[in-house]
Amino acid sequence: MDKIIEKKTGWRTAFTKKALPWWLGALLAVFVVYLIARPNNKTLRVDRDTITVSDAVKGEFNDYIRISGRVQPMTTIQLSPQEGGIVEQILIEEGSPVKAGDPILVLSNDNLDMQILNAEADLAEKENIQRNTQISMEQQRLDVRQNVLEYSIQVERLRRAYEQQKALYEDKLVAKEEYLKAEEDYRLAQQKYDLIRERARQDSLYRSAQVNRMEESLESMLLNMQMIRRRKSNLVVKAPIDGELGLLDVVLGQSIASGTRIGQINSVGTYKVEAQIDEHYIDRVTEGLEATFERQNETYSTVIRKVYPEVREGK
Known part of the structure; x- marks a missing residue:
């Protein structure tokens, strides 16, 4: 059977669902009043010893x-x-x-030590070759000089024979053929002598140039050797x-x-x-x-x- 629900009366009506909007409105009004009524200024307390007061002046701002x-x-x-x-x-x-x-x-550098040993061996070999070459060229120079002296004496001897045959031929004491033969021998010896002298001059120039090249090559090896030794000193x-x-x-x-x-x-x-x-x-x-x-x-x-x-x- 149906049950009769009793209607709330008095103060109980304030806690019903219908009263909820009124409660929310009242809380909002209280919050607004608090915001309006609270003080806007803030207070900061500082130690008076930390405050410096000075006159305001116009000047450079650092x-x-x-x-x-x-x-x-x-x-x-x-x-x-x-x-x-x-x-x-x-x-x-x-x-x-x-x-x-x-x-x-x-x-320490073992590779550098090996380079120094090889450079020293190459330098010693180059010096030995240069020394032997200079000895050989000096011998050649002496041989050429000896040939020049021998031909100069031979030319002088044939010159005297030619002049003698010429005088005899002018006196009709020798045949013309003997005179001509003496003249030809003298002229030929003189030409050979000129060739030998030219050869001696060319050989002297060649030897001088060769010696200069060898000395430059040896000097280059010496500089290379000094450079390698300086590299050795750089190890310190x-x-x-x-x-x-x-x-x-x-x-x-x-x-x-x-x-x-x-x-x-x-x-x-x-x-x-x-x-x-x-x-x-x-x-x-x-x-x-x-x-x-x-x-x-x-x-x-x-x-x-x-x-x-x-x-x-x-x-």
């Missing part, structure tokens, strides 16, 4: 930024061997003072300037190629400060700007000399 930097040597020289090899000795450790020319480490890596051995990244037995960076020499006495500037200030930082830095409770003045335009990681 904009400062505070950054961290590192003191670096003004000059840093890269240390690289001119000749590759195996590290045999380390003579100076990192942080030690050095003078220009001080040996730092010693390398030396300090290029006075300063401090700031870095030496080698160990005994390590194989190092020519030109490899193995360390650096730092100059002493003059220094610079390197700092990274945030890219936000790049347009305001230029060469010639004055700067100050503090070190060991002392303030120093400096000037910006170089600004690198590259931006890496925002700096």
